[in-house]
Every structure is written in structure tokens, then in C-alpha cells.
Amino acid sequence: MRAIVVSTPGDSSVLEYVERPDPAPGPGEVLVQVAASGVNFIDVYHRQGRYPLPLPFVPGSEGAGTVIATGEGVTDLVVGDAVGWANALGGYATRAVIPADLAVPLPRGLSPELAAAVLLQGLTAHYLTHSVYAVRPGDDVLVHAAAGGVGLLLTQMAKLLGARVIGTVSSEAKEKLAREAGADEVLRYENFSEAVREITGAGVHVVYDGVGASTFDGSLASLRPRGMMALYGAASGPVPPFDPQRLNVGGSLFLTRPTLGHYVATREELLGRAGELLGWVASGALKVHITGRYPLAEARRAHDDLEARRTTGKLLLIP
Ligand code: NDP
Structure with a gap:
């Protein structure tokens, strides 16, 4: 072989x-x-x-x-x-x-x-949208790298579940793909949390962040009180050590760092x-x-x- x-x-x-x-x-x-x-x-x-x-x-x-x-x-x-x-x-x-x-x-x-x-990417999008944070109709959802492998599937699944999806991408060609997958709003990374606030007012219910180091702070700043930060990857590098008090200041936020293996833990699952x-x-x-x-x-x-x-x-x- x-x-x-x-x-x-x-x-x-x-x-x-x-x-x-x-x-x-x-x-x-x-x-x-x-x-x-x-x-x-x-x-x-x-x-x-x-x-x-x-x-x-x-x-x-x-x-x-x-x-x-x-x-x-x-x-x-x-x-x-x-x-x-x-x-x-x-x-x-x-x-x-x-x-x-x-x-x-x-x-x-x-x-x-x-x-x-x-x-792999589909099971990941499935557990993120169904188990880590179960998306409900009318939710505001932020998906980073929305034209990527996981991102395009996350965008489609969140739309199937009735959410408004805001995606981030780095180019016009990627924006086109994210929109075709159903994203309602597509942003570039620069100052994205401000744009998210303008679109949503209170902030999003959940951020699906597989980019990591370069987006983490903006992701936290994009959440509404009691929102969920699902940090599932680090395409731009690992997030540095973090003070949990920031979750309090941000509005009693949740932070999780999930991985696929724990969400397909049994053969049945x-x-x-x-x-x-x-x-x-x-x-x-x-x-x-x-x-x-x-x-x-x-x-x-x-x-x-x-x-x-x-x-x-x-x-x-x-x-
Ligand atoms: P992608 O196809 O999403 O490729 C990565 C994308 O990340 C790029 O296309 C790019 O999109 C964006 N990006 C932003 N900053 C950088 C950077 N500095 N360097 C490289 N890429 C960057 O990859 P995958 O779909 O395979 O994976 C996406 C993420 O999901 C990864 O972090 C991966 O580790 C994670 N993952 C986690 C799982 C889990 O269970 N925890 C399971 C599967 C994947 P753009 O140019 O638009 O910014």
C-alpha cells in the first residue's frame, strides 16, 4: 500500500x-x-x-x-x-x-x-448546533470562517434550525459562498464585533469560533448576556490564557472548548x-x-x- x-x-x-x-x-x-x-x-x-x-x-x-x-x-x-x-x-x-x-x-x-x-466537518457542525448550543428559531448566530469546511455546514445547519446567521470571511469570493449557503449577513474580520452589535442590538446568542487567537476577544464582545462562546478550533493559533472574570463582565457568558470525540462518545451517539x-x-x-x-x-x-x-x-x- x-x-x-x-x-x-x-x-x-x-x-x-x-x-x-x-x-x-x-x-x-x-x-x-x-x-x-x-x-x-x-x-x-x-x-x-x-x-x-x-x-x-x-x-x-x-x-x-x-x-x-x-x-x-x-x-x-x-x-x-x-x-x-x-x-x-x-x-x-x-x-x-x-x-x-x-x-x-x-x-x-x-x-x-x-x-x-x-x-468529520458535518458531525462537528451537528454537535455544535444541536448539543453544545441547541440553536432555536429566531436566534442570532455568529459563524467565523463561514466559507470554510465546517463554516459552510454550520451556516446551513443553523439556517435549517431557523436562526439568523452572521458569517465572517476574508474575501469577496468567500462572502459569495457564505451567502449561497444561507448566511444573512457576511462581515470581514476587522471590527466585526461592532458590526454584530449594529445588526443585532443585544449581541448574538452563540458564537461558533474555529479561528481562535485572532477572533477570540471580538467573539466575546459579540455575545449577548448569557451567550455561549463555542471555541472549537484555532486556525489562527491558540488562544492565550484567560481570566474567567471576563465572562462575568461580558454578561454571565458561557465558554466551552468542545471536541468531536466527546460528542460521538458511544456508538449509538x-x-x-x-x-x-x-x-x-x-x-x-x-x-x-x-x-x-x-x-x-x-x-x-x-x-x-x-x-x-x-x-x-x-x-x-x-x-
Ligand atoms: P477551514 O476550511 O475552515 O479552514 C480554515 C479557515 O479559517 C480558513 O479558510 C480561513 O477562512 C480561516 N482562518 C482565519 N484565520 C486564519 C489563519 N490565520 N490561518 C488559517 N486560516 C485562518 O478548516 P476546517 O473546516 O477543517 O476547520 C475549521 C476549524 O474547525 C479548525 O480550527 C479546526 O481545527 C476546527 N475543528 C474542530 C473540531 C472540534 O470538534 N473541535 C472538529 C473539526 C474542525 P477565512 O480566510 O475566511 O478567514
Whole structure:
């Protein structure tokens, strides 16, 4: 098999395309022939060592394909099943060993490419809008990086739930995409909290902030009293240490730093969220924007484009 391997943390040049022996599934695992792997910002954090992993490792938390072997004790999946996953390492490869518990059986007719494009970012948008802060009709919602992978899905889900969505983006082309996804208002980052106040008066009910360092202060300043700051990522860098008294001054605000794994903590929760998500994709209620397909060997280019803010929507690696 071929895979991308990281042997030392660093910039995109540490992503090496290599030949490896075929892996075998252990107990409770399945071996999958990968049809497509999703590229996500977390892959950048893993590569940089910001979220350290034992070295060497094959990056990639998301993918989809066909089961070609099952390990001992796997009873609910068989060879030939189409599966996707969103929270297991090793996706940047032609073959991946995945814990069967984390494999989501794909509905008939859903292409593995589409599954690899939507599972991780879609499950994230799902738990953020349904569980971290359950969006209600009439809520004001601020979505940063609204034309990004998670951002376009968050925008659509918040609209499906009846919210008014304000998005931030860095360019006119990104603004167009965010509007097409349903954003009611689209702002640039400069002084965005003032613009949010002008639009909403009291401030927003929730901020979904995956940008981190550069937006954090403005996000807090955009909230209404008792509003929820959902800091779910750090595309611009990590937020520095924080005095909780600022939540009091801001109006008894809530701050959470959630992560997907804790919101798909049981197989039941994973399959419940995935079933709803893939159902919306199949019905067309949710649009998936695949904007970049890169050969697996060109993972470096995919990372460079993502980090340089050149991308919108979803990037895939095709083995
Ligand atoms: P995106 O497609 O959203 O790409 C990142 C976007 O962030 C860029 O396109 C850019 O949009 C914006 N951005 C703002 N400042 C910077 C900067 N300094 N450098 C780079 N990008 C910047 O990526 P993903 O959808 O994969 O991920 C979005 C965020 O969500 C990430 O922080 C990721 O870690 C997080 N995440 C968290 C999860 C969780 O469970 N906690 C799960 C999944 C993702 P623009 O140019 O418009 O500003």
C-alpha cells in the first residue's frame, strides 16, 4: 500500500509519500480500501505537533471506502461493506485499519467520496448546533470562517434550525459562498464585533469560533448576556490564557472548548448523528462543497493551500 507518513513534526515538507507493507486488522478492527480521505485542519495540528502523536504516524482522521478484511470479534460489518469514519487516524493511505466501532455504514447510493467529504466537518457542525448550543428559531448566530469546511455546514445547519446567521470571511469570493449557503449577513474580520452589535442590538446568542487567537476577544464582545462562546478550533493559533472574570463582565457568558470525540462518545451517539447528517445529504437539504481533489501523493499541496487560507469548503485526497 501507499501512505503519507510523518516521522518528525514540522511544516508540510514532513509529509512523505511512501510504500508500506499492507496492514492486517486486529481484534475489533476492519481493513478498508480507501476511496477518498478528508483533509481537515486537525491534520495540520497533528503534523505540526501542536496535538502531539506518537511518531511515525499516518495522518488523516476521516475517510471512506470498502471493507476488505475484518478482525476477530467484528460481527456487524462484512467484506464489501461501504463505510466512512471521522475520528480515526490513518486515512492518508490507500488502505487503512479502522476500529469497527468508529466505522459508519454508508447508506446505499451515497458515494464514499461524499461521505469522506462530510463526516468529520458535518458531525462537528451537528454537535455544535444541536448539543453544545441547541440553536432555536429566531436566534442570532455568529459563524467565523463561514466559507470554510465546517463554516459552510454550520451556516446551513443553523439556517435549517431557523436562526439568523452572521458569517465572517476574508474575501469577496468567500462572502459569495457564505451567502449561497444561507448566511444573512457576511462581515470581514476587522471590527466585526461592532458590526454584530449594529445588526443585532443585544449581541448574538452563540458564537461558533474555529479561528481562535485572532477572533477570540471580538467573539466575546459579540455575545449577548448569557451567550455561549463555542471555541472549537484555532486556525489562527491558540488562544492565550484567560481570566474567567471576563465572562462575568461580558454578561454571565458561557465558554466551552468542545471536541468531536466527546460528542460521538458511544456508538449509538455516533450512528444517531451520522444517520441524521447523511440523511440531509441524501435528500439535498445539506449541500457539500467539495472544492479540491488532490492525488494522495500531493498531500503537501493540500496542507499548504488550507493553511494559506486559499481554500473553501472541503478538500479530499484521492488515492
Ligand atoms: P477551514 O476550511 O475552515 O479552514 C480554515 C479557515 O479559517 C480558513 O479558510 C480561513 O477562512 C480561516 N482562518 C482565519 N484565520 C486564519 C489563519 N490565520 N490561518 C488559517 N486560516 C485562518 O478548516 P476546517 O473546516 O477543517 O476547520 C475549521 C476549524 O474547525 C479548525 O480550527 C479546526 O481545527 C476546527 N475543528 C474542530 C473540531 C472540534 O470538534 N473541535 C472538529 C473539526 C474542525 P477565512 O480566510 O475566511 O478567514
